[in-house]
Amino acid sequence: MHPIEEVTVPTRVIGLISGTSVDGIDAALVEISGTEFDLKVELVAGETYPYPAELRERILAVGAGVAISMAELAEIDDAIAIVFAQAAQNIQIGHQPATLIGSHGQTVYHRPPAKREIDQKTLLPSKNAINRVSPHSPLGYSLQLGRGELIAHLTAITTVSNFRVADIAIGGHGAPLVPRVDAYLLSHPQEGRCIQNIGGIGNVAYIPPRYGDWLSKIRAWDTGPGNSLLDLAVEHLSAGAKTYDEDGNWAATGTPYHPLVEQWLNQDYFHLPPPKSTGRELFGVTYLHECLKDAQVYQLNAADILATLTELTSASIVHSYRTFLPEMPQQVLLCGGGSRNLYLKQRLQLLLTSIPVLTTDEVGLSADFKEAIAFAILAYWRHLGIPGNLPIATGAPQEVLLGEIHQSQF
Structure with missing residues (x-):
């Protein structure tokens, strides 16, 4: 049993994700109750919102390794956050509003950790390890664009984002998280x-x-x-x-x-x-x-x-x-x-x-929106203080809370 923070439990949550196909933003508005073994989810609304064509091409180019400046990266990061926020606002039309958003964002780069022995105290390669890849990459790295703090500001809804980094920081792959x-x-x-x-x-x-x-x-x-x-x-x-x-x-x-x-x-x-x-x-x-x-x-x-x-x-x-x-x-x-x-x-x-x-x-679980539903649940668990990773799946040494919470200022 995991400790649960004393917070007001949000039961109407929006999950947002765009996968590696970059074909659009899957948005799921769900009602969630329970915690783990008694977890129950009802899909209230689900919709896929296509990216603007120009933004999609820019995302695909970045994912393919095209060199861009930091200024251009910041522009794309903001543009993705804006369309994610718009998706969150649109999915609520005609429904009672959500009190929490879980946004996976858009993955543009993923580097798995090196397959070798790692000293968990220092997160550095063991002296006895045989380095088959760059000695500078003992940990994984994963970059999702569409910053949660901007989504929280634009929607006036507390947003959880950056789900992968906590698992990666302790030696996991940060994937799969579902x-x-x-x-x-x-x-x-x-x-x-x-x-x-x-x-x-x-x-x-x-x-x-x-x-x-x-x-x-x-x-x-x-x-x-x-x-x-x-x-x-x-x-x-x-x-x-x-x-x-x-x-x-x-x-x-x-x-x-x-x-x-x-x-x-x-x-x-x-x-x-x-x-x-x-x-x-x-x-x-x-x-x-x-x-x-x-x-x-x-x-x-x-x-x-x-x-x-x-x-x-x-x-x-x-x-x-x-x-x-x-x-x-x-x-x-x-x-x-x-x-x-x-x-x-x-x-x-x-x-x-x-x-x-x-x-x-x-x-009984939507095949089209299951991943978006999952990130709504991961945000819900983060709000309750329940770990979201499964160490046997990600390779992390322990369970951790997933996601960074960005409080709405409204």
Whole structure:
């Protein structure tokens, strides 16, 4: 049982997030009650608000590593905060107002911590560690733009933001952060479940049956590419006419080339044991161009390329289950934008054979807005003084409070 601060408990909370696909801001207005085992959530309203086209292009450029000045970075930071604040204001129209906002912001850079022994007292590499990466990067780093203090000022609502930094500061990945929420909302008394989010990057939370010491048996990590490569490929192959493959219809007209998928699955990340996290820094534009170069050798057409990249997403998910889970789940529940890709879902079901592949909608939690709901809950927990990370998922040595609280001045 965690100590709870003596505060007025906010029950109407807004969750805000834009994922690595940068396709818009998911906003969820929710009613929350309880704390952990008795946690209950009702989605009052959910909406996705697209970024202005120019801002989206600037965000994608920064995420791809384009050099900008500090002044330009500050401008983008402010612009993201403003559209996040507008999303928070719009989602409340016609409803009773919220008393708290949880804003994940927009990730533009993510660097996992080095895979090596770290002295937890000094957070420096152990003298006995073998440094396989830069000796100056023993800790991870993750940057989310859209500063919470400005959102709090513009909305006049207390805002919690910067959720990842506390976990990273003690040696964790700062990702994935949603498994603790998944555990309390989506566990089942008899069935083991994989909650598979497919955003720009895919991540899984394996939730064992809810009995005994079940919380200690949860496993979670980033599985690899979700929609990131697919969206980039669609934009490239359509010469900018499309930004995503609706329902996977384009890919469904092609044929996946399995020897190429097997070649791509040799990438080191897929074989790295959890805890682990990744982002567009690995599975981004450069990686896509390498994939396209590989596909040229086999003279694949556009539809075949999309089908093969879709197969990589589904095959990498299933590969990670079979490699790193203590046992296969009895059920897979999809959420995120990729859950609407019918072709991707079909390929996953084919690879998982008899294990049912459903969406979280089918068990009562919105697949479209689950991530936004999760950050509303993480803000709620932060307000109550309840830790939000799950150390076995992030690799952190202990539970910590997640998020920085920015009080409204009104």
